[in-house]
Amino acid sequence: MTNDAGNQHGSTVYKPVNFAEKLSRINERWSPRVVAEMNDYQFKVVKIEGDFVWHDHSETDEAFLVLEGKLRIDFRDGFVTLGPGEMFVVPKGTEHKPYAAGEVKLLLIEPRGVLNTGGEDSDRTAQNDLWI
Numbered sequence: 001m002t003n004d005a006g007n008q009h010g011s012t013v014y015k016p017v018n019f020a021e022k023l024s025r026i027n028e029r030w031s032p033r034v035v036a037e038m039n040d041y042q043f044k045v046v047k048i049e050g051d052f053v054w055h056d057h058s059e060t061d062e063a064f065l066v067l068e069g070k071l072r073i074d075f076r077d078g079f080v081t082l083g084p085g086e087m088f089v090v091p092k093g094t095e096h097k098p099y100a101a102g103e104v105k106l107l108l109i110e111p112r113g114v115l116n117t118g119g120e121d122s123d124r125t126a127q128n129d130l131w132i
């Protein structure tokens with residue numbers, strides 16, 4: 001059997017995680033979907049629009065990386081605005097409230113088991129550990 005250039009390096013197919021493709025399969029907003037794990041951390045994509053609830057995460061920092069759109073994260077003493085290609089890490093225990101005037105597509109990075117609304121019980125609280 002002859003080899004071509006495409007299979008001389010083995011037969012295992014390694015696929016990238018494509019954020020745009022994953023996001024295209026999400027219809028709901030404010031419902032994070034896990035796309036990968038690294039050790040105990042999860043990478044989640046989510047679409048949001050509008051106002052979230054004030055909350056904090058008492059056990060962990062939380063990373064927001066904007067893929068599309070413009071995100072504002074409010075804090076009790078200020079705010080940060082993020083555009084595509086920008087990220088921000090919210091420190092553990094810091095109250096925050098994401099806000100998106102238009103639709104924003106985000107990548108969240110946080111330990112497995114972290115709820116989106118932290119210690120707050122809200123109608124925005126999403127089911128955890130849903131993969132796409």
Ligand code: NI
Binds near residue numbers: 056096117118
């Ligand atoms: Ni949070």
